[in-house]
Amino acid sequence: MSFSDLPWPLLQTVAAIADAPLTQIADQLRDALLPHMGSSALVIFTEDCTGRPQKKSGQEDIVSRVSIAELDELRADLSDGSPWFGEAVLAGRPRPVLALKHAPSQALLVLTDPRPANPQGNPGLELVTYLWGIAARRIQEKVADAPPSYLAESRAASAERIRVTAELTDLHSTTLETLLAALRSSSLDDAAARTTVTDLAAKALVGLRTLSHRTTDLVEEPVAKAFERLREDLRPLTRFSGIEVEFIEPPLNGRALPGEVAHAARAVVRGLVLAMTEQPEVSRIRTQWDCDGENLLINVRDDGRGALAADAPSIARLDRRVQALTGQLRMDVMPGWGADIFVSLPLDLPTRPSGDAAGWNLATRELEVLQHLAAGQRNRTIASTMGISENTVKFHVRNLFKKLDVGSRTEAIALAHSHGLR
Structure with missing residues (x-):
């Protein structure tokens, strides 16, 4: 096959899905599928994105009303990853749908009112399945490497x-x-x-x-379930690398992990194990999770010659991910004896603001309102708690948006949490 004979439209479609940000991946996938499978709306339901488990594109009356409960019930009815045509309740009423489940992540794709471009044999269905598999894997990868x-x-x-x-x-x-x-x-x-x-x-x-x-x-994810998912992620490595990976499981009654902590913990351990396997003379890696009620405690150790560099780009990237959740990563390298790495990830956001918050130049009342926002309170509750009117709360919130340079409550809450306010 010559260079000009390559299926460039398909390759460009795959590249668009692979490069799409998480917030746009539903739009990109729907655009890619439309020539092969028309639909009134496309909905992705994935537990990898704990903050936004739904990713949607299409008719507003559908994407604005579809619920997690409806998607979860539909996913439970699917026995495997095969495409399923049928009728399901979506956005409050029965609709014809095409549904596919991505087995490794249990992510769900739903197309409402599916219209095959070629109903005779429907060869486009194979392409739908293929592109959905790419999108589901990219969602997993993008969440694992999220900034x-x-x-x-x-x-x-x-x-x-x-x-x-x-x-x-x-x-x-x-x-x-x-x-x-x-x-x-x-x-x-x-x-x-x-x-x-x-x-x-x-x-x-x-x-x-x-x-x-x-x-x-x-x-939230039970700590034992989160650790079992880690074991499944690393199973191919243990099977084909020739390196023994030992898993020391956390207590079964350990505290459940926030979704972001569970995802980060698995990504960090995967990254550390891969970095260790690249060293010469490594035959055994031991990973252990524990929980002290306030932190997830991770220890990963190898039996190599101590060649892992603390300033290696791969370790620095993992350290930044740990710091994003206000955690700590400590690394002990022992020449001739291997590397011993300890990670601590807090299960709760810090309760005290860091000194960086002083740079916002907030008035006392504005800081108090921001703390209530970060705690998840609505304007009426904030007004009642502070003994002020709801209109005064709205006034403070508008000032906060300007001083924090944000455009929504969610952005303000995220910024506050990143600075230790809750």
């Missing part, structure tokens, strides 16, 4: 989603519990109606609680 700013904003978004979900849960739970009490009252004589409505309300209450727990699960 500190993304990690901070993702963590802020995760905290905000938990807060909003908890608030909605409390509100609707109270409503439903009141409804149940009224319908069970002996003063109501329509027994059949009372029984029917009671059953429906009880089912809605269970569903709401399940949604709350499911949302929390997205931003």
Whole structure:
């Protein structure tokens, strides 16, 4: 095949997906698929992005209303990574969909109202599967190598989603519990109606609680599960490199890890193990996780000749990722005996602001409002707590946006968290 005979449109499509930022990968994938599989909307559901598990492109009435609960239910119905055509509830009503699950990451792709370009045999379906596999792998890789700013904003978004979900849960739970009490009252004589409505309300209450727990699960990962995912990530290396990798598991009852900490921990260990395997005369690597209730403690040790350099670019990149989560990385290199690396990742954001916050020149009241924002409080709650009007809170928030040079509450919260405010 000559250079001119190469499938350049396809290669350019693959390059566009591979290079797309996480915030644009849904748009790029949908543009790539449209010549082969039309759709009214494209939705990606991935737990790798804890702050933004949904990535969407297409009709606004669909992408603005599709819920995590709907996507999670659809994914649970898929037995493997094969394409599935059928009807599913998306954005509040049944729709025809094409759904594919990426087995390694459990990420889900959904196309609503799919329209094959060539229904006869539909050869485009193979290309859809191929491009989705590339996109899903790139999402994993981009999250693993995400810059500190993304990690901070993702963590802020995760905290905000938990807060909003908890608030909605409390509100609707109270409503439903009141409804149940009224319908069970002996003063109501329509027994059949009372029984029917009671059953429906009880089912809605269970569903709401399940949604709350499911949302929390997205931003927290049991430490044992996180470690098992690390073992799976490193399994090909242990199988083909000839190097023995020993895993010392964390306590089963250890505290759950925030999503960003779990992702960072796996990425750091993978990076350290790969750096160690590049040394000569390494035959064994030992990795251990532990948890002291406040920090995830990681230790990775090799039996090489101590040739790993503390100032190597690969180690420096991993150190920056650790620092992005206010963690610490310490490395002991023993000539003739190998390298011993210790990493500590805090499970909670620091409660005290760093000295850098002084450079924002915030007034006392503005700093107090920022602290409440960083804690996930809404304007009405902040006003009540501080004893001021809601309009005054809005005034302080506008000033904060100008002084912090941000354009949204999420950006302000992410910046505050990166400076130790919570």
